[in-house]
Amino acid sequence: MKKIVFVRHGQSEWNLENKFTGWVDVDLSEEGYNQAENAGKKIKEAGLEFDLAFTSVLKRAIKTCHIVLEESNQLWIPEIKSWRLNERHYGALQGLNKKETAEKYGDEKVHQWRRSYDVLPPLLNSEEQVFDRKYANLPKGTVPLGENLKVTLERVIPFWEDQIAPLVLDNKTILVAAHGNSLRALVKHIEGISDEEIMKLEIPTGEPLVLELNDDLTINKKYYL
Numbered sequence: 589m590k591k592i593v594f595v596r597h598g599q600s601e602w603n604l605e606n607k608f609t610g611w612v613d614v615d616l617s618e619e620g621y622n623q624a625e626n627a628g629k630k631i632k633e634a635g636l637e638f639d640l641a642f643t644s645v646l647k648r649a650i651k652t653c654h655i656v657l658e659e660s661n662q663l664w665i666p667e668i669k670s671w672r673l674n675e676r677h678y679g680a681l682q683g684l685n686k687k688e689t690a691e692k693y694g695d696e697k698v699h700q701w702r703r704s705y706d707v708l709p710p711l712l713n714s715e716e717q718v719f720d721r722k723y724a725n726l727p728k729g730t731v732p733l734g735e736n737l738k739v740t741l742e743r744v745i746p747f748w749e750d751q752i753a754p755l756v757l758d759n760k761t762i763l764v765a766a767h768g769n770s771l772r773a774l775v776k777h778i779e780g781i782s783d784e785e786i787m788k789l790e791i792p793t794g795e796p797l798v799l800e801l802n803d804d805l806t807i808n809k810k811y812y813l
């Protein structure tokens with residue numbers, strides 16, 4: 589049975605402060621480090637051995653990836669980082685408190701921004717975009733000004749098809765340490781979840797999610813360790 593393991597990064601400082609985070613490169617909180625360690629321990633206990641790890645270019649996912657690999661004694665495996673696995677870009681909401689934003693715009697609007705498949709959050713103006721060396725080599729216009737899950741999926745899935753799926757097809761066991769919404773995009777694609785149903789899918793921080801896949805990469809079994 590083909591197998592892939594997804595781990596959403598441990599709690600971040602901004603998860604703790606209840607702020608819209610997106611592409612802002614915040615660190616793990618103390619609880620987040622503990623969650624990542626526990627995820628690594630569960631992976632070790634389950635005897636999961638990875639051939640390769642994928643992560644984003646954001647430190648909360650990279651650190652989670654490394655902690656998981658360290659705890660499971662697999663820090664040596666090859667690792668690929670890509671902006672395509674980043675959290676969805678939260679546009680002009682980044683840095684705002686989620687509760688305060690709901691008080692200002694209403695719960696329904698904020699829920700729509702957070703969980704609808706195709707409603708975009710308020711976008712940044714291009715002048716508001718902060719230069720970041722991480723993205724300096726990407727073609728002009730690639731760095732988004734704000735994304736919904738649909739747009740996130742449209743940049744995650746080509747990466748899945750080109751880089752991850754061929755390895756899974758080749759029976760390699762892969763770890764993907766990423767973010768709530770880049771992982772929701774992957775799960776939606778693999779399981780064929782509808783645009784409505786995906787609104788209800790929440791992936792908790794630091795809980796390894798194992799997907800057992802058939803030879804054609806359709807889902808056979810899904811469980812948290």
Ligand SMILES: O=C(O)[C@@H](CO)OP(=O)(O)O
Nearest residue numbers: 607608609610675702768
């Ligand atoms: O703020 C964010 O970047 C994400 C993940 O923490 O939030 P949400 O739960 O709204 O997808």
